[in-house]
Amino acid sequence: MLSADPLPPLSPAGAAHSELVAGHLRSLIAAGGGWLPFSQFMDAALYSPGLGYYMAGQARFGAGGDFVTAPEISPLYARCLATQVAEIMKRAGGGDLVEYGAGSGALAAELLQALAAAGALPGRYRIVEISAPLRALQRERIARIPGLLARVEWLDGPPATSWQGVAIANEVLDAMPVDRFCASRGGCEAIGVVAAGNGFAWRSRPAGAALADSVVRINASLPDPLPDRYVSELRPMMPAWIRAATATLEQGALLLCDYGLPRSHYYHASRDGGSLCAFYRHRRVEDVFARVGMQDLTAWVDFTAVAEAADAAGLELAGFTTQAHFLVALGIDRELAAALDGVGTREGLELRQGAMTLLLPGEMGERFKVMALARGIGITLAGFSFRDLSTSL
Numbered sequence: 001m002l003s004a005d006p007l008p009p010l011s012p013a014g015a016a017h018s019e020l021v022a023g024h025l026r027s028l029i030a031a032g033g034g035w036l037p038f039s040q041f042m043d044a045a046l047y048s049p050g051l052g053y054y055m056a057g058q059a060r061f062g063a064g065g066d067f068v069t070a071p072e073i074s075p076l077y078a079r080c081l082a083t084q085v086a087e088i089m090k091r092a093g094g095g096d097l098v099e100y101g102a103g104s105g106a107l108a109a110e111l112l113q114a115l116a117a118a119g120a121l122p123g124r125y126r127i128v129e130i131s132a133p134l135r136a137l138q139r140e141r142i143a144r145i146p147g148l149l150a151r152v153e154w155l156d157g158p159p160a161t162s163w164q165g166v167a168i169a170n171e172v173l174d175a176m177p178v179d180r181f182c183a184s185r186g187g188c189e190a191i192g193v194v195a196a197g198n199g200f201a202w203r204s205r206p207a208g209a210a211l212a213d214s215v216v217r218i219n220a221s222l223p224d225p226l227p228d229r230y231v232s233e234l235r236p237m238m239p240a241w242i243r244a245a246t247a248t249l250e251q252g253a254l255l256l257c258d259y260g261l262p263r264s265h266y267y268h269a270s271r272d273g274g275s276l277c278a279f280y281r282h283r284r285v286e287d288v289f290a291r292v293g294m295q296d297l298t299a300w301v302d303f304t305a306v307a308e309a310a311d312a313a314g315l316e317l318a319g320f321t322t323q324a325h326f327l328v329a330l331g332i333d334r335e336l337a338a339a340l341d342g343v344g345t346r347e348g349l350e351l352r353q354g355a356m357t358l359l360l361p362g363e364m365g366e367r368f369k370v371m372a373l374a375r376g377i378g379i380t381l382a383g384f385s386f387r388d389l390s391t392s393l
């Protein structure tokens with residue numbers, strides 16, 4: 001439920017930091033001749049070293065931050081994921097687990113414990129993390145569990161040499177920069193950013209060839225053409241990221257968990273305006289130019305685009321389903337029953353509530369999807385056995 005209360009103000013230190021980020025963004029706009037594609041604005045606002053939202057060390061995750069992700073909501077999420085990871089590892093003949101953008105380290109810590117309990121620990125747990133403050137947070141979280149830290153290493157980018165096993169990206173795609181466009185009968189406009197007083201404003205200009213071609217391809221693949229003056233987003237970096245993340249993967253799978261839709265729903269007439277928004281203190285914020293560097297920026301994922309990028313990268317689509325169907329197929333009911341055994345009333349209630357949040361359609365159950373992209377392990381995976389929505393892509 002959305003709150004009508006005013007948003008909590010930034011602290012003086014937060015406001016000062018945001019002003020630094022705004023100054024940096026203004027200098028990028030000036031260097032771009034007074035106009036910046038939104039993807040470059042978003043990239044800088046989130047990932048500029050020392051300045052960006054994910055790069056500057058403030059609390060982002062969990063109750064004291066701006067948003068809560070599935071691994072933070074309930075340990076049952078990682079325990080179910082561990083069952084899927086173990087199946088893929090077995091098919092690949094063992095290997096490593098590579099996690100992209102590991103946030104607070106909650107998923108890593110819980111996955112490692114669940115895999116250890118199942119006798120299915122990966123050779124190495126490799127975290128690809130670009131943020132130094134987040135690396136420190138992850139190390140501290142994993143170190144709380146005896147015996148696991150020695151198995152974990154941090155990488156600056158995808159594994160450079162051949163490997164086998166599983167890669168996971170939980171809520172990583174939605175945090176990748178998007179470009180905004182307006183598709184009209186007369187062509188396509190790029191909606192970028194200009195400086196306006198102390199802040200920023202939207203400004204359209206004719207789209208460059210790459211953006212215009214992408215929108216033409218999207219339009220051609222839809223059951224109904226985009227309405228005139230339709231505004232939405234696309235993620236230009238995503239195909240290169242899928243390729244890079246799996247370039248050295250010999251056998252195994254990439255699991256992608258995020259909020260998103262098949263293309264025909266993503267670019268449906270009713271979704272004119274797109275899904276770009278900000279998050280600050282657990283509230284959805286429409287103004288993506290407010291408190292820059294101090295609020296998260298995100299947009300939903302076009303999973304058809306991801307499947308196309310996977311095909312181009314030589315991967316097989318091994319499944320696409322809702323989070324609820326994925327977790328039910330992996331036995332979340334059994335995991336909940338086991339977790340409830342012997343716990344007190346309060347902890348039991350938290351476990352039940354966590355399971356509901358993961359599963360209910362009005363919470364995370366339907367908005368969030370899971371996609372598996374496989375190489376050399378076959379395409380029948382337990383997590384998609386209950387309901388596979390691949391044909392909707």
Ligand SMILES: C[S@@+](CC[C@H](N)C(=O)[O-])C[C@H]1O[C@@H](n2cnc3c(N)ncnc32)[C@H](O)[C@@H]1O
Pocket residue numbers: 054061069070071072100101102103104107128129130131134169170171172175176241
């Ligand atoms: C919304 S947070 C999710 C964090 C965590 N996976 C979770 O579920 O709690 C998005 C994360 O994606 C990371 N990220 C974004 N682009 C990335 C990239 N190209 N490579 C690795 N991590 C990336 C960010 O640094 C951030 O940690």
